[in-house]
Amino acid sequence: MEGKARGLEQANATSAGDAAVTVVLPRALLRLFPDAPSEVSLEARTVGEMIAELDVRWPGMRDRLQDSTPAVRRHINVFVDGRRGKLETPLREGLKVYVLTAISGG
Amino acid sequence: MAQVLVLVGTKKGTFILRSDAARRDWALSGPFCATSPVQHAIGDATTGTIYAAAGDAWFGPAVWKSTDFGQTWTHSSEGLAYAEGEEPIKAAWSLAKSGDVLYAGVEPAGLFKSTDDGLTWSQVSGLRAHPSRPEWNPGGGGLILHHILPHPSDPQKLWVGISAAGVFYTADGGATWEPRNRGTRADYNPEDQRYPEFGQCVHSLALAPGGGERLYQQNHCGMYRSDDGGREWVSIEAGLPSTFGFPSAAHPRDPEALFLLPLNGDIKGRYMPDAQAAVWRTRDGGASWTDLRHGLPQEHAYFGVLRQALATDRLEPAGVYFGTSGGALYGSADEGESWVPLAQHLPQISSVETLLIDT
Numbered sequence: 001m002e003g004k005a006r007g008l009e010q011a012n013a014t015s016a017g018d019a020a021v022t023v024v025l026p027r028a029l030l031r032l033f034p035d036a037p038s039e040v041s042l043e044a045r046t047v048g049e050m051i052a053e054l055d056v057r058w059p060g061m062r063d064r065l066q067d068s069t070p071a072v073r074r075h076i077n078v079f080v081d082g083r084r085g086k087l088e089t090p091l092r093e094g095l096k097v098y099v100l101t102a103i104s105g106g
Numbered sequence: 107m108a109q110v111l112v113l114v115g116t117k118k119g120t121f122i123l124r125s126d127a128a129r130r131d132w133a134l135s136g137p138f139c140a141t142s143p144v145q146h147a148i149g150d151a152t153t154g155t156i157y158a159a160a161g162d163a164w165f166g167p168a169v170w171k172s173t174d175f176g177q178t179w180t181h182s183s184e185g186l187a188y189a190e191g192e193e194p195i196k197a198a199w200s201l202a203k204s205g206d207v208l209y210a211g212v213e214p215a216g217l218f219k220s221t222d223d224g225l226t227w228s229q230v231s232g233l234r235a236h237p238s239r240p241e242w243n244p245g246g247g248g249l250i251l252h253h254i255l256p257h258p259s260d261p262q263k264l265w266v267g268i269s270a271a272g273v274f275y276t277a278d279g280g281a282t283w284e285p286r287n288r289g290t291r292a293d294y295n296p297e298d299q300r301y302p303e304f305g306q307c308v309h310s311l312a313l314a315p316g317g318g319e320r321l322y323q324q325n326h327c328g329m330y331r332s333d334d335g336g337r338e339w340v341s342i343e344a345g346l347p348s349t350f351g352f353p354s355a356a357h358p359r360d361p362e363a364l365f366l367l368p369l370n371g372d373i374k375g376r377y378m379p380d381a382q383a384a385v386w387r388t389r390d391g392g393a394s395w396t397d398l399r400h401g402l403p404q405e406h407a408y409f410g411v412l413r414q415a416l417a418t419d420r421l422e423p424a425g426v427y428f429g430t431s432g433g434a435l436y437g438s439a440d441e442g443e444s445w446v447p448l449a450q451h452l453p454q455i456s457s458v459e460t461l462l463i464d465t
Contacts, residue, residue, distance in 0.1 A: 028164060031140045032181065060182055064165040067194035068187035075164045104163045 018043035019093040023050060026101045029065075033058045047078050048087035050097065065099065075102040109465050110419050111175065112427050112448070113156060114435060115144035115457035120158045122176045123448055129425055129439040132448050138179055139170045145199045145252075146414050149461025152203075156461065157224060159210055161197015169198050169210055171224045175463070185227035186210065186218055196248070200414065204256030204264070211251030215242060215268045217280065230280035238271065238285065238304045245269035245307050245326070252413055253311040255321070265321065265336060270307035273323065273336050286336030293327040310413045312354045314361035322364050322392070324354040324413075326372060331392050342392025347379040353416035357441075358424050362391045365418065365426055365442060367411045378407040385416075385426065385442050401445035402436060409434070414457035421462065429455025 023040045030036055036058050044050035048066075055062035067073050070087060078085040079098040091097065112123040112132075119137030139158050142165070147158040158170040160181075168181045187195060193214050200211035208220045210227065217230040242249060250269050257263035262279045265286070272287040285304040292299070292306050307326035314320035319335035322342075328349045330339040343349045348368040357363035366386045370379045378384070383402035386395045409430035419425035426438045433452035438445045 028140075032165065060184065063168075063183045063187070067166060068190060068192070069194055070190055073164065073166055101164045 018045055018049075019091045019095065021050065021091050021093075021095045021097050023054065024096060024098045026099055028101050029061070029099070032064060033061060036061070044091055046087065046091060047072065047080065047085045047089045047097070050078075050091060051087070075104045076100070077102055107465055108421070109463050110421065110425065111149060111156075111461040111463065112417075112419075112435070112437070113147040113149055113158075113457075113459045113461060114429055114449075114452065114455055115147040115158060115414070116429075116433070116453040116455050117143050118453035120144045120147045120156075120170070120176070121449070121452060122156075123435070124175075127421055129419075129421070129437065132437075134449055135176055137453075138172070138176055139181070142168070142170075143197070144170075144456060145197060146201050146457040146459075148201045148203070148459045150203045151420075151462060154461070154463050155223070157201050157203075157208065159198035159201050161195075161199070161213065167195045167198045167212060169201070169208075169220075169224050169227075182225055183227070184225065185220075185229075186212070188216065188229070197250075199250045200252050200254050202254035202256055205261050207261065209254045209256070209264070211254050211266060211268075213248045213250040214244075215249045215251040215271065217251055217254070217266060219280070232276065232281045233266070233274060233283050236274065236283050241305065242268065242271040243305065247413075253308070255311050255313045257319075258313065258317050263335075265311060265313075267308040267311045267323075269309070270305060270326070272304045272306040273308050273311065274304075275336055286332075287339070288337065289332075289339035289341075290323065290325050290330055291327040309352045310354045312356040312364065314356050314364075315359055316361040318361065320361050320391075322354050322356065324351050324366060326350065329354075329366065329368075329392065342388070345395040346386060347384075347397075350376070351411075352413040353411055353428070355416045355418050355426065358418055358420040360389065363387065363389045363441075364392065365416060366395075367416055367428060369410055375408070376410050378409065381405060381407045383407040383409075383436075385428065385438075385445075387442050398438070398442035398445075400443065401438075412456055414459075415455050417458045417460050419460040419462060425460070427458050427460065429458045431455070 108127045114121040119141040121136030142160040142162040156172045168183045218227045253267035255265040274283045312322040323330045329343040351368040384397040384399040409432040416428040435449040
């Protein structure tokens, strides 16, 4: 029962436990962190925790994805369930989270 | 054997041009720094390390570093941030090395320093604590700290230039600051407020060689010299084609000599006067000026040159280099008497600096 309860919590994206997710990183970011793969599996409860976990693995990556507001950078999109996520957006087990660079530049 | 590196910061990364002391044949490499917009790239003559200040629309500010003359690069912005809730830093705009301390000026205007060679950063918070801070207004390029001049002998002393807050000076390592703008105009203010304590639009600062405190300043509104570290500025714009321009570059040995690139005017398009390119040089502290245009385009020169995009090298005779808004880089190996294009199709050039190395 305990396992089921935990599973339910994750499915409902509560803050009680980490969710194992796959993070897809943008190619432009991989140029800055050549050791990072394009897809990363990690556990996190929110987008903010996901970015923090990325920073543990590739120091400096947090500063590239979020600013000091703190917020996801203006021209970075973190798609969770097809919607733009914020740092506090919860994650659920098995999700594929897409980190994308916005159309910007010149 | 001496080699000259010209470090070029552009809208799409850093480029490096390299030549021997003759400065006739140049090899171009780049773009570096993942093609991030680089506002300023400098070289440390003592260590040979190259640093580049960047601000990327996607990934924010960073300072890049290369210890092998550009072959490989690392980047960091750890600590290069204001407190939560403040407007985040968009870009690192300027760099200067003072002994073992690396300084970075940023947008919105503020000053940071690194004592571990660019790995981590901390704010020199006294500057933004200055009581004038709430009244700082951005210039056309933003509220940017674009020039940092360490004192030649006292590491506690530093000048910075902020658009459009003016020149500020510290004598205690950045704990306290004072505006140093007396004598510089703000023509865009009401007539009775044209010489304020701060709020002037400084465009560039240059420290004359020789160990003294002579400064030169190209301002949005005039060209100036100070012989007392910026306490008083005097106009030296008589004889120039315009009071408006961005960069200035000191001669490596002669405190009386300075190079400028005046533009036609702030409301006239901001390109070369009469669309004819010229560098202007003084050898008498600004009392008189000579235009140097041999080899530069003398028709249809509708480019600008930005505030950090003019530099000299330390060879004899001194080399002079500038980069244009159109991506051309020009060089002179004879103190400006004659010019050749060193590169013509780079991205928009933000900065030009030199690094002399022995190989």
